[in-house]
Amino acid sequence: MSARAAVDDRPRGTALLRDAGVLRRHGVGGPRYSSYPSADSFSTAFSDGDFTAALERSNAGGQDLSLYVHVPFCRHSCHHCACTRVSAESTRRAEPYLSRLDREMVLVSRHLDRSREITQLHWGGGTPTFLILDQMSDLIDRLDARFGLSGSRHRDYSIKVDPRDADVFTLRHLQALGFNRLSLSVLDLDPRVQRAINRHQPRVLTEQLIDEAHRLGFRSLGLELVYGLPGQTRESLAETLEQVIAMVPARLSLFPYEHRPERYAAQRRIRTEELPPPGERLTMLDTALAMLAEAGYVHIGMELFARREDPLTTAQARGQLSRSLNGYSALAPVDHLGLGVGALSRLGGIAARNPVSLADYEARLDAGRLPVERGLRLTEDDRLRARAIERLMCDMRLDLAVLGQQFDLDAGVHLEDALARLAPAERDGLVRRHGQRLEVTPAGRLLVHRLAAAFDARAT
Ligand code: SF4
Structure with a gap:
């Protein structure tokens, strides 16, 4: 289907969402509930001792572990950015951070049973591919030395890749290090939109990387797009989608851009008059839903779409999909340990977060302390609501x-x-209740995190 046809003759996707009032009433923002309680409700009345006790408690369950490593550095400054990141020109800037990460690993791993398998690993950021190849090797070696990485073919080791910072050698290196899943940031292929968000990323860069990833046999490839960016129109988004669908990624994420300049300083550079109006955003979404459905992608939930044969789709059909701090997964839920600035952990009956400020993160480690800054001990009510969500x-x-x-x-x-609290969403057709059963409608899939918010007893 051509982009033009998608706009003019598109099959109508989620008719309900064309009623802009539904989105206005329920919103697209708010916590993503990759884990409940969300970090907003964590307290500073949480000590290093609470964290180490939780690490030791988690050994008793003998669960496998999921590791998240945050690499905050970025060579570029995108105007739409809402990530925990640090601008840096030189990769030398990462050296002291890698040393601090190692110190954190040492302090944490003392309390963990080494026989636990690391079945999941994800490097996020920032831009993990900011690191040069030697630094990546060094970080993997340290992770392996402290925790013992898995060689199982069932492991899920993924990394966020910025095509501007990676080439075929990077991909080969990542594969040699054990990564088997890539997530590529694309956002939008239209040069006008890229200019408006200060992100120059020629299409050929993305295409070459995807070709190479397919050739190397990476198990799964996900692309990240954003709608609602400055300068974007329904036509430009449809063009981008058409080109991206032709690259046949296994998974596609379509995030809504949330303009919150009061919270994210980078966004103050965005010219508000260039932002698409709410009605246009809605049409973009409708267009995208129709194009993705026609191209064979299944809407997993919120921003995530996957091909019919993808493990996420089959796990969802079997009722075996799980959701953790790394997002949706086809693997069974496991304890989650976050390393690095702003990283989140959930294990042993607690949830905790490292400082989001690099200076605070470093200061704690330099003082010989674990960098945990906030957290909470989960109650039985938290566990019940987390399961429901x-x-x-x-x-x-x-x-x-x-x-x-x-x-x-x-x-x-x-x-x-x-x-x-779900009653208004029920009235708006986002969820249906049949006695003891709740069922999310196709329109509700996009806003399922807003439905989940109804179960949040800690929201302020
Ligand atoms: S959007 Fe990504 S690449 Fe751009 S500044 Fe933010 S973290 Fe860095």
Whole structure:
């Protein structure tokens, strides 16, 4: 389907969302609930001792581990950025950070059972591919020395790749280091949009990397796009989607751009008059949904789409999809340990976060302390609500009777507050209730995190 045809004759995607009032009433922002409680509700009344006790407690369960490593550096400064990142010109800037990361690994790994398998690893940022190849090798060696990385072919080791900082040698190197899944930031291929967000990324860069990734046999390739960017129109987004679909990625993420210049300084450079109006954003979304469906992508939930044969799609169909701090996964849920500035952890009955300020992160480690800054001990109510949120977001349905059996209570009564908060979404056709069962509608899939928010008892 040509981009022009997609705009003019597109099959109507999610008709309900063309009623702009639904999006206005429920919004697209707010926590993504990759884990509940969200970091906004963490407290500073959480000590290093609370964290080390949780690490040791988590050994008793013997669960596999998922590691997240945050590499905050960026050579570029995109105007739409909302990430925890540090601008840097020289890769030498990363050296002291890598030393601090190693110190953190040493302090943490003392409390962890080395026999636990690291089945999942993700490097995010910032830009992990800011690191030069030797630095990447060094970081993998340190992770392996402290935790023992997995050689299993079932491992899920992924990295966020900025095509401007990577070439075929980078991909080969990443594969040699054990990564088997790549996530490429594309955002938009239209040069006018790229100019408006200060991100010059010629299409050929992305195409070459994707060709090479396919040739090397990377198990899974995901591309990240954003809609609602300055200068974007329904036609330009359709052109980008058409080109991206032709690259046949296994997964595609289409994030909504949230303009919050009061919170993210980089966004103050965006000219608000260039932002597409709400009605245009809605049409973009509708166009994208129709094009992706026609190209054979299944809407997993929120921003994520995957091909029919992708493990995420089959796991969702079997009711085996899980959601963790690394996002949706076809693997069973495991304990999650975050390393680096701003990283989140969840294991041993707690959730915790490292400082988002690089200076604070470094100062704690230099003082010989774990860099955990905030956290909370999970209550039974947190666990119940976390399960409800995870099942709703993964299965797009929730059976309160099953949930009640798992927690030995009447979930319909215990979650009465949440069910009452869902009533407006039910009226707007985002979710349906049949007795003890809740079912998210196709329109609700896009806003499933807003439905999950109804279960959030800690939201302020
Ligand atoms: S959007 Fe990504 S590459 Fe751009 S400045 Fe932010 S973290 Fe760096």
